[in-house]
Amino acid sequence: MVRLAEAARQAGVRKVVHTSSGGSVYGTPPSYPTSEETPTNPASPYAASKVAGEVYFNMFRNLYNLDCSHIAPANVYGPRQDPHGEAGVVAIFAQALLAGRPTKIFGDGSDTRDYVYVDDVVDAFVKASGPDGGGQRFNVGTGVETSTREMHTAIALAVGAADDPEMHPPRLGDLRRSQLDISRARDVLGWRPQVDLAAGIPKTVEFFRSNSH
Numbered sequence: 001m002v003r004l005a006e007a008a009r010q011a012g013v014r015k016v017v018h019t020s021s022g023g024s025v026y027g028t029p030p031s032y033p034t035s036e037e038t039p040t041n042p043a044s045p046y047a048a049s050k051v052a053g054e055v056y057f058n059m060f061r062n063l064y065n066l067d068c069s070h071i072a073p074a075n076v077y078g079p080r081q082d083p084h085g086e087a088g089v090v091a092i093f094a095q096a097l098l099a100g101r102p103t104k105i106f107g108d109g110s111d112t113r114d115y116v117y118v119d120d121v122v123d124a125f126v127k128a129s130g131p132d133g134g135g136q137r138f139n140v141g142t143g144v145e146t147s148t149r150e151m152h153t154a155i156a157l158a159v160g161a162a163d164d165p166e167m168h169p170p171r172l173g174d175l176r177r178s179q180l181d182i183s184r185a186r187d188v189l190g191w192r193p194q195v196d197l198a199a200g201i202p203k204t205v206e207f208f209r210s211n212s213h
Helices: 002-010 045-064 089-099 118-128 148-159 183-189 197-210
Strands: 015-019 067-073 075-077 104-106 115-117 137-140 166-168
Touching: 002 015, 002 045, 015 045, 045 067, 067 118, 075 089, 075 118, 089 148, 089 197, 104 148, 115 118, 115 197, 118 137, 118 183, 137 183, 148 197
Parallel strands: 015 067, 067 137, 075 115, 104 166
Antiparallel strands: none
16 A cells, blocks of 8 residues: 555655445444544454555655545445455345355344445545545445345345345354445535435346346
8 A cells, every 4th residue: 555655646646545444444333324533443454454544645645745535435236246255245145146046144134234336436436536525534325224134135126036045143253233424425525325225236136137147
């Protein structure tokens, strides 16, 4: 991250928009929805690296006037998401259900996430690249909690498959809740999410359906 910041400075870049993580940098926060004023409390190496990135870029902003903003997305989903590796549940569920494979839910399915459509996240990055919001973190989500069980039901309905996931014990380190306060992005950047789950899930499923061969 330091090398990237230094390269940007030497290249005369006006502003860097850094990708942080609204879904992880706060750990288990004291309240919901979680605002940017909440102290960071990373509970994984991934989350710690995101907090470190913010610190590095803010340091370069203070020392060298390399402007920066930090986009902290919630759980991003949408077309072209990789369903392998550390992918989110939307891509994993969609591809498995389309292929007729069993799906797994870890825990009782009541854990929640704030799901935001990829096009809305792109729009947030574009708006953050402007002159406003220097040095600030912007939560980018919907402010709406959706449980894993509810998400599975929605994807199964869009696919036309049985809503019958395998239930497994919870995994160590998984967060119980995630819900972001997005008022700063709205007030400073003029950003608002435009695609809700009712529209985004069918679009995502259709992408995987069209690219399943």
